[in-house]
Amino acid sequence: MAVINIHSRTLPAPLSQVGVLIDALAGNGDRLWPISGWPPMRFDRCLEVGAVGGHGPVRYTVEGYQPGRWVRFRFTGPRGFDGFHEFTVHDAGDGTTTLRHLLAMHARGPARLTWPLAYRWLHDALLEDGLDRAQRDITGQLPRPARWSRYVRLLRTFAG
Template sequence: MVRNVHQREYPVPVAQVGALVARVAEPDSPVWPPGWPPMVLDRPLGVGAVGGHGPIRYRCTEWVPGRRAQFTLAPGSPIEGTHTFEVLDGPRPDSSILRHEIAGRLRGVGRILWPLAIRWLHDAVLEELFDRTAVSLGHPPVTPARRSAWVTLLRKLRSRRSNGALVDSAA
C-alpha cells in the first residue's frame, strides 16, 4: 500500500488557493512547475475529464470547485488508486492548506518503479508546485524546493528515454 502526502499552509483564504488549484491543468497554469511534463486534461477540470502528466494517465472522479479534485489512476498504471488535491481551512483565520495525497496499491513494475523513481520525481514536482502556488499567491517560499542529485539524474535519464535512447516509463 502506498500513501504519500504533501501539504503546505498559505496565509490566504481557501478561495484563493482553490482558484489556483482549479487551474492546475491549464496550458499556462500558474502552479504547474515548468520543465515537468504538464498536466493535460481533455476538457476543463471536472468529473469525467481524462488526461494525465507524462506517462501517468487518470480520470477526474471527484470535483468540488475550490476544494477538492480527485483523480483515479488508469487501469494498468504502476499504482492502482487515486491522487487528490484538497484545499483545507488553515489553523489561523484567513489561512489555508493545500494537500496532495496518493493512495493506492503498487502493481507490477510499480513495485520497483515507485521506490526507485516515481516517488522521488513525484515528491519533487509536488514541492515545486507548492512553491509556485506560494509565488502565485504573493508569498514566495523562504526556502524554495531543491531537486536532489537523484531527481536530477532521473530527469536526465527520462529525457534520454523521450529522445528514443531508452524505453519510456512512469515519471
C-alpha cells in the first residue's frame, strides 16, 4: 500500500528563521518537535547524516541533511514501514515560508494494518502539534490550536 502524507504550515517569517527549527530537531533547543505528551525525537549523536534514532516505536536513520533547508529520515522500524519522512522549508513569497513534513512509504506486511488503524492517526496529531509549536515559536501566538480527535485520544490511552 503506497502512503503519501503531507502536513504544512506557512509562517510569516523568512526562510532562514524557519530553517533553524529543522536544525534544532532532537537537540536542547528543539522548538519544532512536540514535547507535550509525545515520545521525544532522539538520536545517538547530533543531527547529521548517519545519526540513528527515532521517537517511540518509530525508528529511522538520518539519510540526508541540508542545514536550514531539509532533513530526511529513512525508516528502520516498525516492521513494514518502507520509506522516509522529511522536513523541508520553502520560500512562499512576501517574507513567508512554508514548513512542510512529507511521509512517503510503502506499507508492507503488518504495516498494511497498523498504519491505517493506528499510526496514521497518531502521526497526523503529532505533526499538527509540532506545526502548532513552530507557529507559536515564530509568531508568539496560536489562534486555532490543533485538536485531537476522539479516536486519537482513545489510541493514546492504549499507547500509555
